[in-house]
Amino acid sequence: MTRKEAFTKICNFCAYQERAQQEVRDKLYSFGLSQDDVENLICDLIEENFINEERFAKIFAGSKFRVKKWGRVKIKQALKLKQISDYCIRSGMKExxxxxxxxxxxxxxxxxxxxxxxxxxxxxxQKLARYAIARGFEPVLVWSKIKEVL
Incomplete structure (x- = not known):
């Protein structure tokens, strides 16, 4: 695949939904491109605003919380797995x-x-607390809420 074909294809990939840099990088490597081509394309995508890690972190954190009811701990772990910077994670948590x-x-x-x-x-x-903690909520907060609610 040529660099131009890869750029067109990856632009569509990024336009479909927000993507982390690492997801895009992995996809580009799956096209069989060299490391230099991949890094140059990543730079082009950032300049064209197809990739924005802070925007990704905000959307990811907000949607995982609202839709899947994940807690902060689980959201932070998921963002770290996607190799998002600490600054962007903090920005996303503000959502x-x-x-x-x-x-x-x-x-x-x-x-x-x-x-x-x-x-x-x-x-x-105890079982209720384990359930909430597994959903990514902080243990201290879970126990105080259990005492308050029940």
Whole structure:
């Protein structure tokens, strides 16, 4: 594949949805391009504003929180796996309003609690906390919300 064909194809790839630089880089390497061509194309995409890591982090964090109800810990881990910089991760985390975050955690806990089984109330709360922590919410916040809500 020529550099020009690759640029056209990768522009369509980036225009379809927001992409992290590493995703685009992996896709370009799958086209069989050399390292120099890949890095030059990445620079061109950044100049043309097809790739913007801060914008990606904001959209990623906001959508994972609103749609999938992920907590901050899980979102940060996912962004780090996509090799997003710490600055962009912090910027993305600002998309999550504290009040919405608290309400979402409360909603998850109250919705899940009736279905949790256990020998006693302590075991049920333990299972509920593990569930919320696995969703990416901070353990300290989860336990304080469990005490507040239940």
């Amino acid at each position: 999550i309003e504290e009040e919405d975050y608290q309400q979402t955690l409360e909603g998850i806990l109250t919705k899940k609690y009736p279905g949790v089984t256990g020998a006693n109330d302590y075991v049920r709360k």
